[in-house]
Amino acid sequence: MAHPDKLAALGRMKAIATALAVVVGLLWVLARHQGWPWLAAFAEAALVGALADWFAVVALFRHPLGLPIPHTAILPRNKARIADNLAEFIRDRFLDTSALVARLRAVDPARHLAGWLAKPENAGLLAGRLVVVLAESVDFMEDPRVRRLFLHALRRRAGALDLSDSMGQVLDTLKDQGRHQALFDEGLRRLSHWLDEPSVRQGFAGMVVDVASREYPKVVAMLGLVGMNAEELGERVSTGLIGAVHGMLDDIARDPQHPRRQAVDELLARYIERLGQDEAFRSRVDQAKRDFLAQPGIEDYLRGLWNDLRDWLARDMGRPESRVRRKLAAAAAALGASLADNPALRESLNEHIERTVEALAPELRAGLAQHIAGTVRSWNDDDLVREIEVSLGRDLQFIRLNGTFVGGGIGLALHALTQLFP
Incomplete structure (x- = not known):
């Protein structure tokens, strides 16, 4: 959704460029009528430049005056190609596997993790986030369909063991x-x-x-x-x-x-x-x-165990001094201390992170590229044009302004040449 301020700025620039074209058009009529050749040459060339650049700018986004002129409405007509090229550019320039691994190695994530966990407030923050995830998991398991599926899977796995x-x-x-x-x-x-x-x-x-x-x-x-x-x-x-x-x-x-x-x-x-x-x-x-x-009471027993565990977790996580949160915070702090004191452990963690990135990067790159291409392809043509025009259109209107003045200057130069070399 385009921002109202950007839309307003684009509208102002369009109005200025259009008004300038109208002004030079009127000036050209007046100069021709009054017999002012120098001014007429300037206004004529400025009007041509303004109209040519207006055509070029509009042709990027739509058909000028609604006419199906070839090679106009460039962006919507080439949306699929733009989507693929954009996806390939991001995939190859930003998500290259070797570049990601090299960046990870330079950052040394294990050392940063150790320093971050060394602060008690960060360890507590991580514990709080993990408690939220645990609470959400408990709520998820409360769904009768999920619980029934879980018990069925547990029975099947136990039966196959x-x-x-x-x-x-x-x-x-x-x-x-x-x-x-x-x-x-x-x-x-x-x-x-x-x-x-x-x-x-x-x-x-x-x-x-x-x-x-x-x-x-x-x-x-x-x-x-x-x-x-x-x-x-x-x-x-x-x-x-x-x-x-x-x-x-x-x-x-x-x-x-x-x-x-x-x-x-x-x-x-x-x-x-x-x-x-x-x-x-x-x-x-x-x-x-x-x-x-096969005992009929096994499922009831497992359900009872789960209910007991769920109730205990709910009571504990609802208290300000949650034992689960304290244990998680202590474990996070202990991990940070171990990483800080043990270079071999940091090196091992970094190696595991790098191997994980190497293993996941190709699939991630391909999936993200497909997502970007598919998203751009699925955009409505009018929405695509509006978003790009709002983002770039204000600068493109300066092209119209520049074209008007540059055209006028070229007109004066050509008129001067005709005077010098009649």
């Missing part, structure tokens, strides 16, 4: 890197802490009393003869059992070659082998997966 191979690869990775023993150690520590809880000791003592009272009622009845009650017996037995278990756990934890550890290695290796080669076992795993996915 080879669970045996996946489990085998995970277990094999754990075994090769020795992480299964680290998990085993963590399990031992947690079991030891659990045994030390007073409620667990009381539970064991209660079970001892219950079993003794049910299985050995006469023994329990005779405890009073030795000055002991059932509760005390339960506490002593449970303490002894827990102590024995602690001792066994300590032995396993201290000895890397303990038989229990070796048993874990053997068990893991056996499961890896069965997951990879035992077709019957693999079939049972796959059937268990299908049975799980």
Whole structure:
């Protein structure tokens, strides 16, 4: 949409150029009538120059006087060629892959990113923008159609997953890197802490009393003869059992070659082998997966998990001191600090950015060129003419003014020559 100020300026320049042409036309009539040859020569040539330049300027945009004169209305008639040439010019001069990569390398985006993220307000700003994106994503997922499609895709992907191979690869990775023993150690520590809880000791003592009272009622009845009650017996037995278990756990934890550890290695290796080669076992795993996915409550369970997550995110992001926003800001600041302190990381990030640009630039260039060409081609002829005329027309009207005066000057020069060389 053309700006009103530009339209007004163009209208003024057209009026001035047209008025000047009218003035020299009247001057030519007057000079011819009064017999003023020098003035007539000037006015005649000025009128010819004004009309010729008017024709040239108008012919760029439309047919002069509406007449279909050949090679007029140049812009609308060549719109397709102009669109293609403009698209090619921008593609080849501004979006050349090597030029983009060289410019990126000179800018060093990783260093600028590190400096920008080093400022807390910038890290907070980025976190705020990411929270907005996250909120929009949550709202998008609230659409029943999207949620239904997502759950359907999740079921389909889970159904196509080879669970045996996946489990085998995970277990094999754990075994090769020795992480299964680290998990085993963590399990031992947690079991030891659990045994030390007073409620667990009381539970064991209660079970001892219950079993003794049910299985050995006469023994329990005779405890009073030795000055002991059932509760005390339960506490002593449970303490002894827990102590024995602690001792066994300590032995396993201290000895890397303990038989229990070796048993874990053997068990893991056996499961890896069965997951990879035992077709019957693999079939049972796959059937268990299908049975799980076929449960009518699975979809409700997943929907409930999503609703819980959505509600928590909505509450958190609605608070001024959002935990999600703080975590994102801290992560952004940590990334900035890492980039600032680690030249190798900056170099790696720059290389990844350059490779990404190299990979995407050809497709981007072609797509943008097509978009520009298609957009220009789709413009209405009148709209195209109006936009270009408003942008350039004021300067083109100066051509009409200059043509009037230059023509007049040439007319005077030619008249002078005829006087000198009759």
